[in-house]
Amino acid sequence: MIEKRTQKTSFLLIFALFLVLLSACGTPQETPVATCQPTEAPTSTPTRTPWPSPTPTPTSTPTPRPPGAEDMPFKMGVVLSPIDQNALTASGVLSQYLFEQTGLAFQVEYYERYEDLLHDLGDYSLHAAWLPPLTYVYAQQEELAEVNLLVNNYGTYAIGVQFLAPKSSGVQVSFNAEKNINTANAATALRQFQGKTPCWVSRTSASGYVVPAAILEQNSIPVQPGAMLQSHSAVIRALYAGGICDFGATFSISGDPRTAPDLLAEHPDILEEIPIIWRSDPIIPNLNLSYHPYIQDDLRSMINVALFNFISSPEGQQTLTNTLQYNVQDLKWVEDDLYQPLTELLEILGDDIASFIGG
Known part of the structure; x- marks a missing residue:
């Protein structure tokens, strides 16, 4: 009898414990206290704060080294074909005179084709050139040359x-x-x-x-x-x-x-x-002397003044004539607007200006 009562009591205790555990796993109608199975936290895409765009660092075009040193003489281009000895001798006299007047090393560079001369202007291995009108219009449009001096040829410019x-x-x-x-x-x-x-x-x-x-x-x-x-x-x-x-x-x-x-x-x-x-x-316009755009105004002026002094004598005129193989009676300062009428006619003709290089 006692054994049965004991068994009954044990059963009641176990059953009560089961009810307690069961109530703990349930969801009460009021404020929840605990859950048996964890609730998965809602997922969300993290908000990215965009990196600010970097402010571009200003870049400056490096100033090319001015020509005129012994290892980088000022080169003046002339097209002449064939190149004769009289021209070479005269160009040496001209280069020496310009050195004496400016203190800069000079060299007259001869070419057989204007295309080659323009190439060297483009990479700044040539610093000035004597150009005929159609070739100058092309060079100016390509930003290779800026006119400064114009030649008086047989009395006209x-x-x-x-x-x-x-x-x-x-x-x-x-x-x-x-x-x-x-x-x-x-x-x-x-x-x-x-x-x-x-x-x-x-x-x-x-x-x-x-x-x-x-x-x-x-x-x-x-x-x-x-x-x-x-x-x-x-x-x-x-x-x-x-x-x-x-x-x-x-x-x-x-x-x-x-x-x-x-x-x-x-x-x-x-x-x-x-x-x-x-x-x-x-x-x-006649043949002109044009400078590469990198050549500064003060250097241009110094060379121009020296050239004016050089041709002030008949000997100087003849030397420059022989250098260019083109009659030189005088020089004068000019600006690019002198070429406007010619440029307008070229536009009317409608052909590619590059096809007129040499003229």
Whole structure:
């Protein structure tokens, strides 16, 4: 009896303990105290605070070393082909004079092609160059050169173009040779060449092709493809002979190729038989001295003054003439706006300016 009671009591204790544990695992209706299974914490994507963008450190273009030391002489470029001994001797005299006047080492660098000269301007192994007009326009647009001095060649600083045609073709002349003036504008004077065949000098000749072709284009005067004859005197001879072209164009203002001694000897009546039909203003600048943009103004001025002093004597003029193989009678300061009329005509023509390098 006692054993049964004991068993019963033990059973009740175990059952009560079970109820206590069960109540602990349950979720009370009121404020929870504990849970048996842990509640998984909600996950959230952490908010990233973006790193501030770094402020770019200002970079400065390093100032190139000024030329003029013995190990880095100031190099002045000239295109000459072939290069003759007279030019080399004269360039040595010029370099020595510039050294004496400025205290800087100088060297005249000769090239056979303007493309090579422009390449060296581009990498700053050349510091200045003597450039013809079309080549300068290209170099200036490419930021390779800035004009400073212009050469007086046979008494003029710039040349024009003249249109010529055989008198026997019945052309209307719009130029008064005695008064040296046009009697009509370009559109009126040149309209008679519409559909005709021209004789040109070469594609890189400013006065023998580029400017006259642009003037025709400017005035809406289409012509046939022309013959490229390689020289101004050849254009005159072709017009005199006939059968090759209807009209032609050559340089003017600084001279007249019709008056070349050999042409006059061959054809004494050439001035009468091949008259000037119309002539432009002097819009094609002569050879110039241009500096690389890195060359500072004070250095340019020092060199320019030395060159002015050098050509103040006939001996200096002749030495510079021999150095360049280009007649030099004087120099003058000029600015880039001098080339604006020529640049506008090149734009009218519409061809790639790089194709005129050399002119």
